[in-house]
Amino acid sequence: MQAMDLLGMYPTFYVPGIGTGWVMGIIGVIHVVASHTSVGASFLFALIETRAYRRNEPQLMDFIKRYGLFLLIFSYVIGSITGPGIWYSITVASPRGVGGLIHNFVWVWAAEWVFFTVEVIGVYALVYLIGKVDARTHLKITWSFALASWTTMLLIVGILSFMMGPGSAAWYRTGSASDAFFSSNCFAQLGVRTGLMFVMASVVGLIVASRLPDADTRRGMVRFLALVGLAGGLFMALMSLFYVRTLPHNAIVLLDFRLLPDYARDLAAVLAVAALWLVFAWCRPDRVYTSLAVALFAFVAVAGVWPEERMRESMRKPYVAGRYIYGDQVIARDVPGKGIKEEVDRIARDGLLTLHPFVPDRLRTINDGNLLEAGQLLAKMACASCHALEPGAPLRDLPDEFHRATDEDLIAAYLRGPLRHGTQPYMPRIDLPEDEIRALAHYLAVDDSGRDVDRLIAQERRHALLARGKE
Known part of the structure; x- marks a missing residue:
């Protein structure tokens, strides 16, 4: 087969036990907590310093310096580690998805890096120039830092919203970045994240404020942070209602039938605890102790951001970008504006094992000697981006999705029916030739039975080698 006949696929990256998605999710949640705290804190600094400048309250600058030093470690060191970590994990797990984003937004991303550079320089200048330049100049630096920080969020959210779908259907015809970028979902998501950044910055700020030496400054700062956090939370809730109205049909179905039943109570509990904590901080600022502030921050960051980010990532299924890459x-x-051709029908005709460039030659043709191994490879290529393959794994493991079924005919009927015809709105249309359906159903049935699949594959390969030797 000529190279030009193959699909432009990449090697499949799979993490056993937890699934590929959890690797991206863990790194991404840490990065979101650090980055949103940083952007929210930049506006807190600007507002607080404006007050300090206008009312001649220089003691407020002590809080800014303490919080800024904390950010340099918490947000910029952790963010600088997890940022490349996200790039690595998504590049190996979803190379075509990342490629689609880069090809559409290369100059948008370049602009984001420019603003991020201003942001990084700004936070260092903000912290280390306190008391070394005049107050008016420092205030300009602080506002520049805040605006650059929020602009990076704006640009990244525009790219993220394309993962849910392009801003205009005209993009499929034009391929224009402006048609891809601007959408109601983009601005709704920006509003949600803007509210969240103030909540996160306030919750983290209470840790710093609890350690201020001056009692009056500490009480005033705690109350200010509590009000900002409550206002940010209210704004986030209102924008969330707008955000839901911008979602496509498949996202609504997934939200109603799969995500909200799993996460609604947990998210409601987190919002209630966060609101009560901020109300308590405003009412009893003297009782905001560092240990309590740290515990509440950890709870909000882990129990709140993780399900929120997982829901956002899951809602775009079955697509990973632009509603054209599964x-x-x-x-x-087809995307005529980018010269991209649809591949589902071609796979249905020729087979995924035949068209994928990184399939070993021994597995391109299915026979009784490689049936199980071919089925495992098909499961990794077609399913593992959204599902774990091991029973009991945390990422929608396939054995439990099939209710531990061991009936090959039953599994094959699903592959020939809803999956082939794309009748489930949150599942990709996977149309495979009959021999690949048989191999995939065989693997899933054996895997669901709890048997040692790797041992059986090794056994299958030995038998095939022996049979070939006899020939």
Whole structure:
């Protein structure tokens, strides 16, 4: 087969036990907590310093310096580690998805890096120039830092919203970055994240404020942070209602039937605890102790951001970008503006094992000697971007999704029916030839039975080698 006949696929990256998605999710949640805290804190600094400048309250600058030093470690060191970590994990797990984003937004990303550079320089200048330049000049630095920080969020959110879908259907025809970027979902998501950044910055700020030496400054700062956090939370809740109205049909179905039943109570509990904590801080500022502030921050960061980010990532399924790249990296539709051709029908005709460039030659043709191994490879290529393969794994493991079924005919019927015809709105249309359906159903049935699949594959390969030797 000529190279030009193969699909532009990449090697499949799979993490056993937890699934690939959890690797991206863990790194991403840490990065979101650090980055949103940083952007929210930049505006807190600007507002507080404006007050200090206008009312001649230089003691407020002590809080800014303490919080700024904390940010340099918490947000910028952790963010600088997890940022490249996200790039690595998403590049190996979803290379075509990342490629789609880069090809559409290369100059937007370049602009974001420029603003991020201003942001990093700004936070260092803000912290280390306190008391070394005049107050008016320092205030300009602080506002520049805040605006650059928020602009990086604006640009990244525009790119993230394209993962849910392009801003205009005209993008499929024009391929224009402006048609891809601007959408109601983009601005709704920006509003949600803007509210969240103030909540996170306030909750983290209470840790810093609790350690201020002057009692009056500490009480005033705690109350100010509590009010900002409550206002940010209210704004986030209102924008969330707008955000839901911008979602496509598949996201609404997934939200109603899969995500809210799993996460609604947990998120409601986190919001209630966060609101009560901020109300308590405003009412009893003298009782905001460092240990309590740290515990509440950890609770909000872990129990709140993780399900929120997982829901946002899950809602765009079955797509990973632009509503044209499926989560399994297959191109779902033509995009004339980018010269992209749909691949589902071609896979249905020729087979994924035949068209994928990184399939070993021994598995391109299925027979009784490689049936299980071919089925495992098909599961990794077609399913592992959204599912774990091991029973009991945390990322929607396939054995439990099939209710531990061991009936090959039953599994094959699903592969030939809803999956082939794309009748489930949050599942990609995976149309495979009959021999690949048989191999995939065989692997899933054996895997669901709890048997040692790797041992059986090794056994299968030995038998095939022996049979070949006899020939």
